[in-house]
Amino acid sequence: xxxxxxxxxxxxxxxxSAVPLPWWFxxxxxxxxxxxxxxxxxxxxxxxxxxxxDVITFLLTGFRIYVIFVAIGYLLETMRGNxxxxxxxxxxxxxxxxxxxIIYVVFLFLPKLLGFPANYPLLIWGEETFxxxxxxxxxxxxxxxxxxxxxxxxxxxxxxxxxxxxEMRKNRKVMK
Amino acid sequence: MDSVKLAASLLAVAFLIAAAVxxxxxxxLGESVQQILSxxxxxxxxxxxxxxxxxxxxxxxxxxxxxxxxxxxSVTGPYVSLERPSVIPPLQNGTFTxxxxxxxxxxxxxxxxxxxxxxxxxxxxxxxxVEVNL
Numbered sequence: 001x002x003x004x005x006x007x008x009x010x011x012x013x014x015x016x017s018a019v020p021l022p023w024w025f026x027x028x029x030x031x032x033x034x035x036x037x038x039x040x041x042x043x044x045x046x047x048x049x050x051x052x053x054d055v056i057t058f059l060l061t062g063f064r065i066y067v068i069f070v071a072i073g074y075l076l077e078t079m080r081g082n083x084x085x086x087x088x089x090x091x092x093x094x095x096x097x098x099x100x101x102i103i104y105v106v107f108l109f110l111p112k113l114l115g116f117p118a119n120y121p122l123l124i125w126g127e128e129t130f131x132x133x134x135x136x137x138x139x140x141x142x143x144x145x146x147x148x149x150x151x152x153x154x155x156x157x158x159x160x161x162x163x164x165x166x167e168m169r170k171n172r173k174v175m176k
Numbered sequence: 177m178d179s180v181k182l183a184a185s186l187l188a189v190a191f192l193i194a195a196a197v198x199x200x201x202x203x204x205l206g207e208s209v210q211q212i213l214s215x216x217x218x219x220x221x222x223x224x225x226x227x228x229x230x231x232x233x234x235x236x237x238x239x240x241x242x243x244x245x246x247x248x249x250s251v252t253g254p255y256v257s258l259e260r261p262s263v264i265p266p267l268q269n270g271t272f273t274x275x276x277x278x279x280x281x282x283x284x285x286x287x288x289x290x291x292x293x294x295x296x297x298x299x300x301x302x303x304x305x306v307e308v309n310l
Contacts, residue, residue, distance in 0.1 A: 030300025031244065045215060047243025047266060047300075051208035058195065058204075066188035073180030084178070113216075140303040 002171060006083045009164040010075035012157035013089045016150075017067045023151040024099050028130070029141030032110075034103055037150065038092050039064035083168050090161035093154040100124050100145050224308070227271060231279045233259065234310075237271050240264045244300045248272045253293030255282040286310050 001007060022035035022042065033044045039060045043053040067089065074084045104122050123145050132139045195201075223239040234256075240246045243266045251258040255278045264270030274293075276282050285291040291310040296303065 027301075029302030031302045048211075048215070051204065051211050055201070055204055055208055058199070058201070059192070061195075062188040062192040065191050066184045069184035069187050070181055073184065077180065084180070113212075137307065138305040142301045 001079060002081050003078045003083050003164075003167055005160065005167045006078045006164040007075060009157070009160040010071045010078060010086075012160055013071040013086070014068055014075065016089065016154045016157050017064055017071065019150065021150040022148055023093075023096060023154060025144070025146045025148055026100060026103050027142075027144040028107065029143070031141075032107065035148075036099065037154075038096075039067075083164075083171075085165070085168070087161065089154075090158045093151065093158040096147075096151065096154075097124055231276070233273050233275050235271050235273045237269055238262075238264055239269050240267060242299065243267060245298075246270070247298035249296040249298055249303070251293055251295050253291065254285060255279075256291075256293055 017039060020040060021037070022040065023037040025033070025035045027033040031046055035042050040057045041053045041060065042057070043050040070086055071089070074086050077084055100123060123143055125145055125147070127145075128143045130139075130141045130143050223241075225237045225239075227235045227237045229235075238246065238248070245266060246264040248258065248262040248264070250261070251272075251274055256274045256276055259273040259275050262270055262272035282291065289309060293308055293310060295306045295308060297306060
């Protein structure tokens with residue numbers, strides 16, 4: 001096999017995108033909790049599963065199928081000695097730290113929709129105590145934001161993309 | 177777009193169309209909108225009731241409409257204190273008892289509608305204070 005690293009990269013992409021586990025976990029005082037990945041979303045609000053998150057997960061499953069089949073196709077092409085570049089699963093884990101930022105924006109508007117104004121802290125990673133006062137009453141909540149083991153696996157797969165590109169470049173020079 | 181990406185897109189679209197028809201996507205969209213609307217309703221339903229009242233204590237009943245544990249950590253106010261912190265399991269009723277230290281002073285305040293107590297309540301890990309006029 002002329003492209004072992006590229007083949008390994010596409011194999012890891014298939015595995016990462018096929019496993020239905022979340023990449024990031026986010027919780028506001030236990031009343032809102034979000035666990036998501038680029039292919040799925042699960043939201044609990046006041047202890048109840050939000051059905052809207054199932055609808056979004058359904059649409060993201062279409063994207064999951066696309067990624068899996070592209071990776072399978074490119075793995076086969078690579079093993080035939082005709083490697084192709086697919087960088088989506090490199091950028092996703094790298095840019096996933098933006099996920100808490102998106103969630104922050106969503107939760108800036110969700111409480112307003114439900115009729116109680118609140119401000120949430122912008123938190124990328126870790127735990128923070130959020131305090132606020134609303135109509136003279138004190139509010140105190142623990143806000144949590146953590147990547148899961150699955151996220152680290154996805155990031156490890158993304159790291160493989162770099163040697164895979166180097167390998168492709170090196171082999172092309174040899175061919176010339 | 178190469179043939180691999182084209183084939184993958186077609187497969188994904190075929191899945192989405194087949195599953196949307198099979199799982200009735202319109203119905204589940206309707207259900208999810210309905211759920212958000214009903215959540216908005218349930219947020220406006222605090223149900224605190226007085227169960228019993230004696231010279232030395234008052235017992236309140238609190239109905240927990242959420243799938244989360246409610247904690248009553250402390251109560252502060254003139255002439256009253258919380259007997260012990262109370263835990264109300266998800267979707268159940270629970271009670272908590274206030275001890276009255278000076279009944280006549282408490283009663284005169286309550287009659288003139290000046291008996292304000294502050295409850296420290298936890299909804300899972302979300303803690304907030306509520307002021308209640310007895």
